[in-house]
Amino acid sequence: MSDRLKQARQFIQALPHSVALGMDVVDLKDGTAVVSMPYSEKLIGDPKTRVVHGGAVSALMDTTSGAAVMSHPSNPSGTATMDLRIEYLRAAKPGQTITTRATCYHVTRSVAFVRATASDEDSENPVATATGTFTVEGKR
Amino acid sequence: MSIRRPPEPVQLVKQRRDGVLRALVEGVPYIQFLGIQFERRGDELTGVLPFSDNLIGNPILPALHGGATAAFLEVTAIMTLSWGLIWEDMESGALDVSNLDQVHLPRLPKTIDFTVDYLRSGLPRDAYARARINRSGRRYASVHVEGWQDNRAKLFAQATGHFLMPQRD
Numbered sequence: 001m002s003d004r005l006k007q008a009r010q011f012i013q014a015l016p017h018s019v020a021l022g023m024d025v026v027d028l029k030d031g032t033a034v035v036s037m038p039y040s041e042k043l044i045g046d047p048k049t050r051v052v053h054g055g056a057v058s059a060l061m062d063t064t065s066g067a068a069v070m071s072h073p074s075n076p077s078g079t080a081t082m083d084l085r086i087e088y089l090r091a092a093k094p095g096q097t098i099t100t101r102a103t104c105y106h107v108t109r110s111v112a113f114v115r116a117t118a119s120d121e122d123s124e125n126p127v128a129t130a131t132g133t134f135t136v137e138g139k140r
Numbered sequence: 141m142s143i144r145r146p147p148e149p150v151q152l153v154k155q156r157r158d159g160v161l162r163a164l165v166e167g168v169p170y171i172q173f174l175g176i177q178f179e180r181r182g183d184e185l186t187g188v189l190p191f192s193d194n195l196i197g198n199p200i201l202p203a204l205h206g207g208a209t210a211a212f213l214e215v216t217a218i219m220t221l222s223w224g225l226i227w228e229d230m231e232s233g234a235l236d237v238s239n240l241d242q243v244h245l246p247r248l249p250k251t252i253d254f255t256v257d258y259l260r261s262g263l264p265r266d267a268y269a270r271a272r273i274n275r276s277g278r279r280y281a282s283v284h285v286e287g288w289q290d291n292r293a294k295l296f297a298q299a300t301g302h303f304l305m306p307q308r309d
Contacts, residue, residue: 015197015198016193016194018207042172042173044168044169044170046248048247052170053171055215056170058207058211058214058256059208059211080258082258083256084256085253086251086253086255087252087253088251091250
């Protein structure tokens with residue numbers, strides 16, 4: 001495993017809520033982050049369909065977007081979510097891992113703008129998309 | 141002159157409403173995982189998210205994870221909508237409250253979109269949320285949710301979302 005990926009894993013391991021949801025960093029580089037979240041019984045939001053709760057997808061979107069901001073070449077020393085909007089395109093297939101890719105596409109002195117897409121194992125048809133704005137703490 | 145029916149004993153009313161609410165909340169694994177509870181005053185619901193280390197997103201501050209906050213507000217919105225849908229059937233007796241497993245509960249509304257506005261960082265303390273249904277039609281509903289911690293007037297987050305209502309069969 002590369003040092004970069006190791007560092008990225010440590011970033012997620014330091015976030016108790018993300019660990020509790022079973023998240024794992026797949027890639028993190030230059031303002032783009034990829035984080036996965038395996039299916040688990042505790043994530044179920046609809047007992048009849050066994051589909052993962054939207055809130056769990058929100059948490060994954062938020063984590064991945066924040067990681068994307070932190071990995072931006074402008075090197076922010078910290079970030080916090082200001083606004084996050086999620087569109088739920090379709091139900092994720094029960095049993096499948098959800099993977100989110102977030103891109104921090106613009107950073108000013110105080111604000112970072114992010115777009116993210118979440119997919120299950122059918123990566124051609126996303127389950128949700130998100131747009132977020134994040135605070136930027138003093139650059140290193 | 142018609143004979144008026146005696147009012148239903150208050151304990152029976154409370155037992156029925158609390159029982160339905162419990163079945164609704166306990167049926168969702170993710171609500172149990174986050175530890176969210178609901179308090180009821182008549183038909184008004186307040187979501188309660190007791191603090192737990194598992195909810196932390198920034199260990200240095202420490203602060204609640206934005207995802208935990210979003211999930212809490214979304215859960216409160218869905219439960220408030222669902223509670224509104226059930227209320228009439230529950231009160232009229234159309235809903236069989238003697239057998240409240242998941243099979244008899246109506247389907248849950250589905251989130252179409254959800255926008256969270258983070259106003260201040262979530263403190264390592266209990267959080268509360270209440271939802272207001274701005275519009276509830278046959279197919280769509282629009283809901284606003286407010287989340288606060290120590291001070292009711294100082295929201296730490298608010299959200300608004302659209303939901304697809306379950307179709308009645």
